[in-house]
Amino acid sequence: MKIVSGWHRLVFCLASIFLLTHLFSVMELHKNSKMEEPHKQLNKKFDHLVLGPAAGQGLSNRLQCQGTKALNRTYSSSSRSAEDGSITFITVFTIYNSSLNDVEDKSTNTIVGNASYNKFGRSMALLNVFINFIEVAMPQSNVIILTDPVSDLSVPQNRVSLYHIQGEYSRDKLMLQRIRSYITFLETRLQKLSQNPRNITHYIFTDSDIAVVDNLGQIFHDHPNFHLALTFRNNKAQPLNSGFIAVRGTPEAILRAKHFLQEVLKVYSTKYRNASRMLGDQLALAWVVKSKAHFDASRFAKALAFSEDIDGTSLLFLPCSLYNWTPPEGAGQFHGMPLDVKVVHFKGSRKRLMLESWNFYSSSLDISDMLCLILGSGRTKYDF
Template sequence: MRVCIGWRRLLLLLPVIFLFPHIISVLQLHKDSTIEHQHQKLTKKFDHLVFGPAAGEGLHDRLQCQGTKALNKTHFPSSPRNSNYGDGISFVTVFTTYNSTADSFIKSRSSEQVSVGKMSYNKVERSMAVLNVFVNFLERNRVTLYPIKGEYSRDKLMLQRIRSYIVFLEQKLEEQSQLQGRISHYIFTDSDVAVVDDLGQIFKDYPLFDLALTFRNNKEQPLNSGFIAVRGSRSGIQRAKVFLQEVLEVYSSKYMKASRMLGDQLALAWVVKSHPSFNTKRFTRQQPFEEKIGGASVLFLPCATYNWTPPEGAGQFHGMPLDVKVVHFKGSRKRLMLESWNFLNSSPSPHISDMLCLILSSGRTKYDF
């Protein structure tokens, strides 16, 4: 009788034992699908601006916003057309167009349309739109093209950019004799930046530096290559050229595996940090400082002011400093750059502070660029 009861219990448990692995599989499948869904939500690209609370609320030295209206107006001019960048400063960017006939990936995607406001762009046109907005923010009437031969493939682009900077500076050294005492300073930037305030002041406030770099509190990549200023004196151009040649040599010998994206920033950091007297703790403070690196006097400027990136990067979650001068629309923020320019132009009484509120409230989102 006891044996019989034991077998009955065993027979009752058999379906449960049989179903248990299937229940675990279903639960695991549900868990995986939930994770995948969450991942898709995080990586989904939006075709419109997505607004959230503006970072830095309540902080006295940060921009305060109510929607897209700035509550504490900054010192920025009411329109970029009134900005005074100074006649002696030239902004330089390296730009290359897609070769859609040679690149099958670009060719297959070149017909994909993305709309921003009333304009629609394919893959190739998007990069041109960003370049046009870059120029519009500078309010320059004159644009000069310098065709520089080199290797502009995607995996060598950052390496070639340093080479192009060096070639450009060599050309300017040759032209020095024709300037007859006039000095023109140079600021190399990425084309996905918006210059929103006068940058000429740095050459007046810091009259001794040869070149300037922007830094952030990031142990592995403390320097961002998207902003490099060069004093236009003959000695400044010469020393900046030699400095960049050393960066290029380090890049080519140590960081070719990172040549597609980060090699230039890693090489910049190596050249600076390898200097015996350099104190890397200075990168943790948001204060400009000067240091002799090799034969060049290098001015280090905080990214928070001179190379600020909308929320998604290190140190950006505390809002936007009131003295920000350059906004860098890195990565997936290209749509935000175009939307910001459209917003500024469509406002009946445009003010850069209000546009900055638009940028600040629309962070941490991946868009369709």
């Protein structure tokens, strides 16, 4: 009887251990599923704006918001700069056959506000919003679109023109082609200046997914000696962003800028060819600048403009926080939006937010309130 009783106790203990192990496994699985659920929701891409608290609350030099209402005003230029009419914005833009083929396919359409967009329509809408913001902030400036000769673009807006440049505009080579197009364009400007040297026009080369929210003429007025200006951030691997490049319109500055970009293109084509689809241009920019022994890269850590001579080219470095500010994705940015921000860059998965921002501005006509919308909704992914 003792043997049987001992056997029963052993079976009971083994069964208890199995049940407890199974119970703990189920509890752990349930716990992990709860932990993963918010992560999945965080990565979810929304088809509408989701407003949250605006970063930078309580900081005197940051935009303060209550919902989409600005509690303080951005330092927008009250008077138009004398440089306004002598500035031309340049962007590279092309249309791919795959986008045109989707014109009749409504299954992939995206709704933004009261409008429905296919892939082609989304691209054109973003280009038009890019132009619209420039017309609001700098109504006397011009826009030139560098594009593939085979692109059938139609942009019926005042002070906007197309400039066709032959090249390789495939997605894999577009960033390389962009630098080539910039160089070709600058060469044509040099030729025109040789015929009329008094016709000075300054140039700002940008991505087409930016919003100019303040007059940029002060760059050329406040910094009269630079040849070419770049925007920087505190990022060790990629401190320079290629989405905003300013060039003074004098013959010497254009020539120096052309030579600098030719050096960037050379480095891009040799050292970073594998990154030709994206990032290679920024890596090449950083290499050309940081490879100079006298250059102090620690200055990228402070958001203060500074100048440096790079092989005879006078470079002006402008902080991204003002001239290339990007809405945060996730909780990565806690310092909010500077009051004197000039340019908002809707790169990556922020394209919908660019269209939503223009729609909001069209109904409110208030830049500061629109910036609150951007600041409050920049914590969610809004890709098309």
